Each structure stands twice: as C-alpha cells, then as structure tokens.
Amino acid sequence: MVNDAFAPADLGPVRLRNRIVKAATFEGRTPEGLVTDELIDYHLAPARGGVGLTTVAYLAVAPEGRTHREVIVVDDRSAAGLARMAEKIHETGAKIGGQLGHAGPVANGRSNGVHALAASRMPSPLSMQMIRSATEADIARITKDYVRTARIMVDAGFDVLEIHMAHGYLLSSFLAPGQNRRKDSWNGSLENRARFARQVARAVREEVGDSAAVIAKIGMTEGSPVGFSMPESVEFAQLLESDGHLDALELSAGSSLLNPMYLFRGGVPLQEFAANMPAAVRLGMRTPVGKKFFKSYPFEEAFLREKALAFREAVSMPLIMLGGINERATVDRAMAEGFEFVAMARALLREPDLPNRMAADSDARGICIHCNQCMPTIYTRTRCTVIEPQA
Template sequence: MTTDTPPDPLAPARLGPVTLRNRVIKSATFEGRTPEALVTQDLVDFHVELGRGGVGMTTVAYLAVAPEGRTERRQLWWRPEALPGLRELTDAVHATGAKVSAQIGHAGPVSDSRSTGLQSIAPSRRFDQMALGTGLDRAATRDDIDRIVRAHAQAASWAVEVGFDAVEVHLGHNYLASSFLSPRLNRRRDEFGGSLEHRAELPRRIVTAVREAVARAGDDVAVLAKLNMDDGARGGLAPAESLAFAKLLEADGNLDALELTGGSSLLNPMYLFRGDVPLTEFARTQHPLIGLGLRWFGGVLFKRYPYHPLYFLELARAFRAELALPLVLLGGVTDLGGMNTAMAEGFEFVGMARALLREPDLITKLRADAGTESACIHCNLCVPTIYERTVCPLT
C-alpha cells in the first residue's frame, strides 16, 4: 500500500485523542535505571533528553502490572508509592514539548524468578527458562487471569492519573499476553487455549480492560498495543495468525494504533534487533557459569540476522494492506529517507530505539539537515547494558 501524498514525518500528527509534534515515537527499551523499582532522577533525565532531542513521544518501559510480572526485581511495577515519581517524570517530559507513553504488561514466562523471588507464570506449566531450568513456570489459573486483567486496568487508570499521554499494552516478545498467543507456549485445553480465537481471549480482555479504564478517566489518552508479527521461532506465532489476531483487535475498536514488532525474549531475542551479536558482552553481565555457557552455546539462542534498513517492512506490508488501524513501523528506522518510505507505504508513525540511544537528539539533527545519517552502527553493544544501565557504549 502506498499513498500519493505521504505526510511529513516531522510534522504534527494525531494519535487518537493526542496530538504529537511529529510522527517519531521512541519505542520502549528497558532503561535499567530503577534499582529500587521506583523512578529515579536518572530515569527522568533519560526521557527528558529524548524529549529535548525532538521525538514526538517517548515510551517508558517496562512498567509491570504486578510484582511477579517484572522480568527482574529492579523493574518498576505499578503501586501507589511509584506514582509520585511517575508524575515527576511526565511533567518533566511535557516541559520539553514531547508526549510520553507508559508501556504496561506482565512478563509471564520472561520473568526471572531467581531475581524477583516470585514464581513465574505462563499459559502452561513449563521449565522456567529464565531461571535456567532450576524451577517451573506455573500455569496461570482463571483467578490469575482475572487478577492480571484487573491489574492492567488499574495500571492504565494510574497512568492517566500521573499524566501519561498514552498507554501501550505489551502483546509482544512472548511476555504473558504474547505467550498465550503462541501455539508453542500455550498448550491449554480450556477457553484460553487451542484455536487462535481462544488463545487470543486473554490479550483481547486485557486491551478491552485498558480501554475501559482510560475511558472512565476521561478518554483523552491514547491506547496502543505492541504486537509480534512473527515470534521468529518454530511453532510460535506466525504472520498469518498474527494478522488474523490484529483484525480481531481492530474489530474490537479499542486501539488508536498498533506497533508492529517481532521476536521472542525466550526463544529468539536477536530476531528483533538484527546486526551484530555481542556474545562476549552478554556473557560478562551474567554469573560466571552462565557466562561460560553463553560463550560455548550462545550461538544456539542468539541467532544472527544481518541488518538492513527497515527490516520489518516486508512483514509489515501485509498488515498495512489488510488493516485500517493506524500502524507504527519499527525496525531499522534511522534516517529521514526511511521515515519517508514508511509514510509512503501507508504507515502513520515510526518507532526508533537504538539510533536514539546513540543520538538522543537525532530528530533535531534531521530537522536541521535532512541528509543526516545516524551514527548507530547496529553493533548491539547497547543490548547487554540493560542488565546494568541501558546506554550506547560508543557514546
């Protein structure tokens, strides 16, 4: 799908009820700046720098809806004592002229129970992969499902209360909602397993609950979801089923936009990133025995995918052709040429992450000089830094 008069990606645009100063969204990357699972000045400064750098909206990640829904213990999770810091953060970002989104979700089987001290939850009972098979993910009960849906609604209500302009529901990377969508991870035989319609029940309930919570608070906050087009793993969610699920979401009418992603934090994390695989740097962030295992066997988990600009575009075209819902294209968006291509292909917004880690002011540079090329070299050395404090090591 192409448009005859594509919009200017650096001009203002509407995202549901919210006006962004441009069509560039800083996509969610765990910042590693919440050592006590609460907002720090370091986290505020991180997003303020992106706001000053010109993005239309920055996304705070990853805000877990329950304590066992964190991927690890230092991640912020929604509770009353977290709200004052989040209000400080949104006020500070707004002062830059940018909008700010809260990515909410439940990590499910991506949670490291060794770190959180709480048993991880999955659609079906399985080895706790994030704890290196030392325990088991327990199968979510109906009470868990009801509780987690309510927790998403409560998180959305709090997000509105503390001044977020948008709420992004995490339906990707085999976090809990995404794992329910996966035929490989979801072996249930009840109303939450089996057919796509049944596997989609939990994610649809979550998105509906979030929309209803936002509407009760005034409905001037946008609701997005981040969805895997492809898990990138044998037996996982594949593009045809993902597109069918996206059509269900569109028919439900609860989303203002859908952000398209891919890859599994459990089964194939490099499918998302593309480019170099910094195994040595990954190994250094882990326990020595784990690090040794990564050096020996890391190539099995960390597959190599060559980088090329707009690397998710081909997959995303099928979604653009079949959906009327506004879409956010991410994956290899680093310059104005890529943004213009995305607009010409009918995508309403673009998402950027690694390029903005390298240059938080990249959008300002593009405004000054349309020919600016990103300094990001796709080395992925930033990825292992999430275990300490997320940065581009080359700056």
C-alpha cells in the first residue's frame, strides 16, 4: 500500500497530520542565544502553511558545540522560550522537532570563546585555531549533555528529537576514516567509529522513552574522498536500525567543512558568502583553493533520490527523504518508492504554504529558483532574497 503523504501518519509515538517535514536549517534569529519572536514566526509560517512537522535547527547540547556564539544552548536559560515556541506551533496543528547538535569541528571556537572539538586534532578554517581531539572525559560528558538536552526539550513540549550525525559535526567526525586518526577504541572498524553516535542514540532513547520520537540525520556521503561515504554509510544505517533506538533516519549529504554545496545544488553565491565571513576566511575564499571549496552542482529535482534508494533497499525502518523536493509529483513518487516522509527546506523558505498547495493540487510545484542566495543570509536572518510575483 502506497502512503498518502497528506494523510495523518505516525513517527514513532508521535502522530503527525501529514508526512511533510520542514527540515532543520539555520534560522539566524537568536542574537542572544535565546528564542525570539522572530524565530517563532519563522517556524509558524511553514506550520500554518501545512507541514506536519517543523524542525528547529542547531540546538546545541553544550557551549563548545555551538556553530557560533548566537546559537541556542539548551539549558535552564533557554527552556522557557523553547516551551513558548512549542506551544505556539501546536496551536497550528503541526508538531515541533528540535535538532540536538554538537558542531564539533564545525564550531567557531573563537566566536564561542572555547576551542572546538573533533575526533582528532586539526586546524580550524573558521577560527584559525587548532581543534582539539575529544578525550574520553569529553565523550562521556557530551553523551550526558545530549541526555540533559533531550530531557529539557521533552519537558518544553517538543515532539521530535533529531540527533545530528551528519555534515562533519562531532558525531560524524568520528565516522569518517579519513578524519578520525585516533589510536584508541573509538577508531578502527566501523563499529568502533560509530560507537559514539550509537551511544548517544541509546542514551537519549533511554532518557525520553516514548514521550517523544527520536530520529537521526545521517550523511549518505560527504562528497569528499576523506569524508564518510557509501557503502559504509549504508552499513552505519543498518547498525542504527539493529540497535532499535531510533524511529526514523533523515538522509542527508555533504559536509560543512569538506563540501558544503553537495547538499545545496544550484547557484554558488561565493561573493555573498565571502562578504559575511571573517577577514581571514574571506581572503582565503578568494584564492583558487577557496573557489574550489564551493563546488558547483547543477540543480535537479530530488537530487539525492538515487542514493536514498540504496538505503531504502538496505533497511526497513522509516526513512525521511530530502534534497530538492519541490513538486507534488516528487512527493508522490517518494511515497510510492517506500519512503515514509519527505523533508523540504529552500522550497518552504520561498513558499511556506507550499504543502497546503500540494495537498490541494496534484500538479502543484514550488517557485524556488535554487539560486542559493538564501544561504549567506544565515548570518543576518535566513530568508529568500528573490522578490518576484507568483505565477
């Protein structure tokens, strides 16, 4: 039986009104590291526009796990604002999810005032500092941080917890053999490299039980020879499924430090990115090496579909497909091919009410032109910069 994307569906213990997910993408609306009215309005737009679930991005589990200092750290200081946001989203009939993340090597240690962590010591292109290798004590502490964060979020009314295991963040920095150069039991076999991520998933599930859905965002490939990639990523998904702690996997790709455009197909706004970067990073981006870092990939509808199908064949647990989903026909095809949910990001930034249009019209398609001019705005309030009348 083919799923109806616009009928109610269960994500673990949580009932969603449909199978459309607003993916976690950086909002740029927390200048003091706290929930703001602007952040709530940002998520109210797709919630009112018809998504079943909207996901708040980059909720750091620890201060050094922020991408930069304006990111929310989930703690007693931010809990009241998170609860207020959850209440507002629930009033629309949508559910709310939060992305539990530790940015690891993607964190800007200079902005955060504390050095970033990774599986192995490495230089940071963001802070121009050395990123230190996580110790056994760090791993134990951060696992507890994930648990504490999960409890606060559930108590605040969040329905879904998304553990970030992709994009070069801390947990995924352990996965890639080209980045994990440790000499201890956290390196070697895939089972060893995956142990931290699996440990976090187990600890979070044990803490929240069935009071929330627990999912993970994983990277199918980072698009780099030294990054985590298929077929090991498929084996990683199978390990997560065998553990039984997760209700779904969201299938992503790319790496914030190795190949960021692999996930954002379409235009490459290099000049706009450079204008928002620190001076040293801006200078580096103007070199041939910097330009090569932002590779160009043409946009194609559902550009991660073929890779996602390999995961669909390998595991039976629910999967969330993302990557260039703009048309109702693509949503219907994803359901026919066995995916339980689809996630959208740029299309909803351009048109927050696109899910309602899709539900009403089988021929509906979004008007996002995939110029990616929205990407540099993450530093100044994420938004669509294209102003044009709807057709």
